[in-house]
Amino acid sequence: xxxxxxxxxxxxxxxxxxxxxxxxxxxxxxxxxxxxxxxxxxxxxxxxxxxxxxxxxxxxxxxxxxxxxxxxxxxxxxxxxxxxxxxxxxxxxxxxxxxxxxxxxxxxxxxxxxxxxxxxxxxxxxxxxxxxxxxxxxxxxxxxxxxxxxxxxxxxxxxxxxxxxxxxxxxxxxxxxxxxxxxxxxxxxxxxxxxxxxxxxxxxxxxxxxxxxxxxxxxxxxxxxxxxxxxxxxxxxxxxxxxxxxxxxxxxxxxxxxxxxxxxxxxxxxxxxxxxxxxxxxxxxxxxxxxxxxxxxxxxxxxxxxxxxxxxxxxxxxxxxxxxxxxxxxxxxxxxxxxxxxxxxxxxxxxxxxxxxxxxxxxxxxxxxxxxxxxxxxxxxxxxxxxxxxxxxxxxxxxxxxxxxxxxxxxxxxxxxxxxxxxxxxxxxxxxxxxxxxxxxxxxxxxxxxxxxxxx
Numbered sequence: 001x002x003x004x005x006x007x008x009x010x011x012x013x014x015x016x017x018x019x020x021x022x023x024x025x026x027x028x029x030x031x032x033x034x035x036x037x038x039x040x041x042x043x044x045x046x047x048x049x050x051x052x053x054x055x056x057x058x059x060x061x062x063x064x065x066x067x068x069x070x071x072x073x074x075x076x077x078x079x080x081x082x083x084x085x086x087x088x089x090x091x092x093x094x095x096x097x098x099x100x101x102x103x104x105x106x107x108x109x110x111x112x113x114x115x116x117x118x119x120x121x122x123x124x125x126x127x128x129x130x131x132x133x134x135x136x137x138x139x140x141x142x143x144x145x146x147x148x149x150x151x152x153x154x155x156x157x158x159x160x161x162x163x164x165x166x167x168x169x170x171x172x173x174x175x176x177x178x179x180x181x182x183x184x185x186x187x188x189x190x191x192x193x194x195x196x197x198x199x200x201x202x203x204x205x206x207x208x209x210x211x212x213x214x215x216x217x218x219x220x221x222x223x224x225x226x227x228x229x230x231x232x233x234x235x236x237x238x239x240x241x242x243x244x245x246x247x248x249x250x251x252x253x254x255x256x257x258x259x260x261x262x263x264x265x266x267x268x269x270x271x272x273x274x275x276x277x278x279x280x281x282x283x284x285x286x287x288x289x290x291x292x293x294x295x296x297x298x299x300x301x302x303x304x305x306x307x308x309x310x311x312x313x314x315x316x317x318x319x320x321x322x323x324x325x326x327x328x329x330x331x332x333x334x335x336x337x338x339x340x341x342x343x344x345x346x347x348x349x350x351x352x353x354x355x356x357x358x359x360x361x362x363x364x365x366x367x368x369x370x371x372x373x374x375x376x377x378x379x380x381x382x383x384x385x386x387x388x389x390x391x392x393x394x395x396x397x398x399x400x401x402x403x404x405x406x407x408x409x410x411x412x413x414x415x416x417x418x419x420x421x422x423x424x425x426x427x428x429x430x431x432x433x434x435x436x437x438x439x440x441x442x443x444x445x446x447x448x449x450x451x452x453x454x455x456x
Contacts, residue, residue, distance in 0.1 A: 002027075002134040006106060007127035009422040010118045010310055013097050013106035016050045020105050022057035026138065027130045028107060029058040029093070033065025034141055035122065035129075036111055038090035040068045042083040044075040045095040046245045047184050047207040050105045054095050058107070059149050062093075066144030072154045074207070076184050076246040078341045081114040082161065083154045085337035088112075099217035099243040102210055114337040115317075118310040159191050162343050165335075166351040168195055174237045174350060175199045177230040177252070181216030181223070182208040183244035188343060198350070201234045203227070216243050218250040218258075219329075228256040237353070238360055240346050248329040249342040251349065253361035260375055262287045263364045265325030266294045268345060271352050272323045273298040282316055282324030282332070285405045286417045286430040290371040291325075306405040308422070313338045327376070327430070373432040374444045378456035384420040384427050387451055391418055394450060414443055418451070426456045 002024055006014025012028070014020045032038065041062050045051035051074075059069045067090070072083055077094045084092035091111050097104035109117035109126075117123050140146045178200045180186045186205040193200055203226060204213050214223055218241040231239040231252050239252030251259045269281045269291055281300050283291040284307035295302040305315035307326055316324050316338040324332040330340045353360060381387050388407050395416075399409040406419025406428075414433040421428060429447060433440045 002131050004127040004131060007123060008119075010116070010308060011106055011108045012123075013100060013104060015103055016105050020050075020054070022053055023134070024130055025054045025057040025095075025107070026061035027133050027136070028126060029061025030065040030141060031061075031126050031129045031133070032091065032093065032109065033062045033067035033147075034144075035126065036091055038062070038065070038067040040070060040087075040089040042070045042072060042080050042087065042089060042092035043095070044072045044080045044083070044092075046076070046097075046209075047074060047182070048095075048097065048102065048105050048209040048244075051095050051209070054105060058093060058095065060138065063147040063149065064139060064144075065141050066147055068147040069149040071149055071151045073151065074184060074187065075154070076188065076342070077108055078247050078336070078339060078343065079154060079158055080108070081110060081337060081339040082158050083152070084110055084112070085114045085339075086154070086157060086161070087152075094245070096245040098245050098247070099215055099219075101215055114339050116310045116313055120310070155188075155191055159188070159195075161336075162188075162192065162347060163195060165333075165344055166347050170355055171197050171351060172354040173197050173199065174354070175201065175234060176350070177201045177203065177227060177234060177236045177239040178205070179203045179218075179227045179230070179239070179241040180205050180207075180246065181218070181242060181244065182206060182211055182213055183216040183242055183246055185242040185246040185342070188246070192343075201230060201236060203230050218243065224252075224258050227252055228258065231256040238346075238350065242342050246342040247340050249346050250329055251346065251360065253364065254359050255361050257361065259360070259364055260327065260373065261325070261329035262290060262327040262373055263367050264329070264345065264349070265327060265331070266290045266367055267352075267363060268323055268325055268331060268348060269294050269300065270298060271348050273300045276322055279322040280319055282312060282319070282321045284312070284326045285402065285408050286376070286419070286428075287327050287373050287432050289415065289432055289434065290367050293371070304404065307419075309340060370435055371432055372435070372437050372440050374430060374440060377429045377444070377448065378421075378426050379429070379448065379451050379453040380424075380426055380456045381451065381453035382425065384425055387427050387453075388418060388420065391447065391450055414439055416443065416447060418447070424456075427451060427453070
């Protein structure tokens with residue numbers, strides 16, 4: 001039975017084959033082609049073992065809906081975004097479940113210009129039609145002519161675009177630990193490294209959809225150890241780890257310390273504003289003070305936006321923002337069709353380190369002292385809305401309350417944000433202070449006790 005369980009707020013993601021399967025993929029393709037009047041659609045897949053069959057079914061559905069399919073093969077999500085915009089075609093669909101376990105798969109959908117299809121722009125309509133169309137005979141839709149499938153190598157133009165963000169001649173020799181986590185990042189890295197003066201020490205570099213070394217999710221503390229260890233052992237200048245479809249990268253400094261995505265947002269804001277003074281920088285409401293201080297000090301224009309890639313991309317387009325970042329390590333770029341990339345951030349950071357002759361730790365440690373944060377803490381609770389109400393009742397007095405994304409309350413020396421997950425009964429807490437780690441620990445514990453629940 002087909003159901004809507006895999007249709008989330010921003011993408012399709014579920015267990016294969018009970019929630020995501022070939023029949024669903026076929027219908028998604030067929031409905032997508034008809035719904036958006038698509039003549040050409042890019043299709044790609046990550047390294048999961050179920051990907052090839054799902055792409056075949058998806059492509060058949062697109063063709064029966066009247067669209068020609070441009071198959072770019074095994075790739076990263078951002079390569080589908082890039083191909084859709086670069087080839088100026090009607091849409092793109094990436095078959096991926098990012099950092100979910102090996103028995104999951106799914107799809108990320110975009111329209112012309114790599115504009116995301118999400119719950120508010122048609123994804124739930126597609127979900128309804130998929131369920132209603134179960135058992136529909138496969139064939140050409142009404143009077144449409146069936147489309148065709150052709151394979152295209154997008155890699156050369158994609159690599160050229162990535163390199164356009166940096167001055168390759170300004171780079172200096174550097175030893176970098178690279179950990180794709182058996183995801184797909186090494187495919188790109190292999191094409192990039194011949195242009196770069198870096199010595200890459202690769203671990204878990206072989207793409208393997210069975211994830212023999214664990215799920216490729218560097219946000220999990222246990223998954224960071226292997227990268228940190230390699231940085232220490234090799235005395236590297238930097239460590240980089242990617243998630244499975246490499247639309248996010250995570251950085252480790254030369255001391256093998258994992259750098260929270262929040263501080264990388266501030267660093268990239270600084271990099272862009274020094275290159276392009278006066279530009280607009282976007283950030284999410286969960287953690288803000290570090291980014292705000294940097295942007296305002298350098299004469300940029302800070303713009304706050306609700307977290308979530310669909311909202312952030314729309315905000316960037318509406319405001320012509322050059323760069324935007326989320327503390328979750330999603331980084332968005334105007335010249336990348338306002339999409340997120342897991343390759344552009346580390347290229348920009350390495351260029352900056354070379355240009356100023358400093359280590360990564362020297363850049364971020366000062367910021368971490370100025371604005372220490374809790375990192376995102378997740379708690380499973382029975383009634384998320386009731387928890388938020390209880391927290392607001394306790395903390396609203398004396399603080400500045402904001403509801404752009406969950407509940408944010410700012411005081412003079414500390415602030416927090418607590419928000420409800422879009423997909424599960426979980427609340428997510430972030431706390432930060434002005435140079436006061438003791439206050440950070442006290443307030444974090446205080447709010448967690450109020451929230452209750454259990455670790456998620």
